[in-house]
Amino acid sequence: MSVVAADVSKWSLRNVSFELPPGSVTAIVGSNGSGKTTLLNVLAGHLEPESGHTSIAGRVAYVAQHKPMYKSFKVANVLQFGRRMNEVWDNDRAEQWLDRYRIPRKLQIEDLSGGQRTHVVLALALGSRPDVLLLDEPLAELDPLARRKVVRELLTEVNDNGMTLIFSTHVVAEIGGVADRLLLMSNGRLLVDGETDALLEEHVLYTGPHASKSPVEGPVVLAKHGRSQSSYLVRSGGTRIDEPWTARYVTLEELVVAHLERGQ
Numbered sequence: 001m002s003v004v005a006a007d008v009s010k011w012s013l014r015n016v017s018f019e020l021p022p023g024s025v026t027a028i029v030g031s032n033g034s035g036k037t038t039l040l041n042v043l044a045g046h047l048e049p050e051s052g053h054t055s056i057a058g059r060v061a062y063v064a065q066h067k068p069m070y071k072s073f074k075v076a077n078v079l080q081f082g083r084r085m086n087e088v089w090d091n092d093r094a095e096q097w098l099d100r101y102r103i104p105r106k107l108q109i110e111d112l113s114g115g116q117r118t119h120v121v122l123a124l125a126l127g128s129r130p131d132v133l134l135l136d137e138p139l140a141e142l143d144p145l146a147r148r149k150v151v152r153e154l155l156t157e158v159n160d161n162g163m164t165l166i167f168s169t170h171v172v173a174e175i176g177g178v179a180d181r182l183l184l185m186s187n188g189r190l191l192v193d194g195e196t197d198a199l200l201e202e203h204v205l206y207t208g209p210h211a212s213k214s215p216v217e218g219p220v221v222l223a224k225h226g227r228s229q230s231s232y233l234v235r236s237g238g239t240r241i242d243e244p245w246t247a248r249y250v251t252l253e254e255l256v257v258a259h260l261e262r263g264q
C-alpha cells in the first residue's frame, strides 16, 4: 500500500516515478538544481506537472525552502492564522513545538533568527496534523544540536502518529539512521529509489589488480582505475570474491557520490 505515488514530468523533471508506504521517512537527495524543490512543489500541489500525476492520501503540509511567512506577523498571529486556515488544527501540538524551542510569541517574524523561523513553520505545519509532511531542506538554518533534536522530534511524530515524512537535503550525513528510503536525483532524473538498508546491502566495492572488466556479475555503478589497481562499485549484493580482490560494503555517502558521479 502506498500513501504517496508520483509519475511526473515538469521542466527538468523527467519521468520521475515512485511510491512511498505510509509511515515512511524518505530523503530526497541530489545535487544543486537536480529537481528536489520542483518535485516537492509538484507533490504539494503548488505546481501542475506537465505530464503524469501524483496522488497523496490524507492531509499534506509543506514547508518550502524559504519558509514564506508574513514578516509583520507576531509568532502568536502565525498560530491564529494556522487555526483559521486549516480545517483540522491542533493548537497544543503547535504550542508544544514552540515551547520546546523557547520561541517568544510576541516577536515579529522579521525579528526572529533563521533557526527560530524554522521552528515557527514546523509548528505551523505540525499543528495542521498532516498525514504527509513535505520539508524542503528543513535543517539548513539549524545549528548541529538543534538539527539532532528536530530530527528526533520529527521521528517521534512519525512513530507516534503514523505520519509520512519526505524531506530534501544535499547533506548525506543528515540521512544516516533517519531516512528509511532514499530518492536520489540528478539532472531531473531519479537515479536511485529504494530502502536505505537494502541499498547499502546491495552495493559492494571490489578492489584489486588493474582490470578492464568487473570481477563479478552485476551492474557496475562506477569503475575507477589507477596505474596498478582497479575498483568496481557493483550493485550485486555479495562480498565473496577470490584473492587478490577484496570486497567491502560502502557507506551511504560513498553510494550517493558514486551514483551522482555516474549520473553527471
Ligand SMILES: Nc1ncnc2c1ncn2[C@@H]1O[C@H](COP(=O)(O)OP(=O)(O)OP(=O)(O)O)[C@@H](O)[C@H]1O
Residues within 6 Å of the ligand: 011, 012, 030, 031, 032, 033, 034, 035, 036, 037, 038, 039, 170
Ligand atoms: N520556473 C521555472 N521554469 C523553468 N525551469 C525552472 C523553474 N524553476 C526551476 N527550474 C529549473 O528546474 C531545475 C531544478 O530546480 P530545483 O529548484 O527543483 O532544484 P533543487 O534540486 O531543489 O536545487 P537546490 O539543491 O539548489 O535547491 C533547475 O535547473 C531550475 O533551473
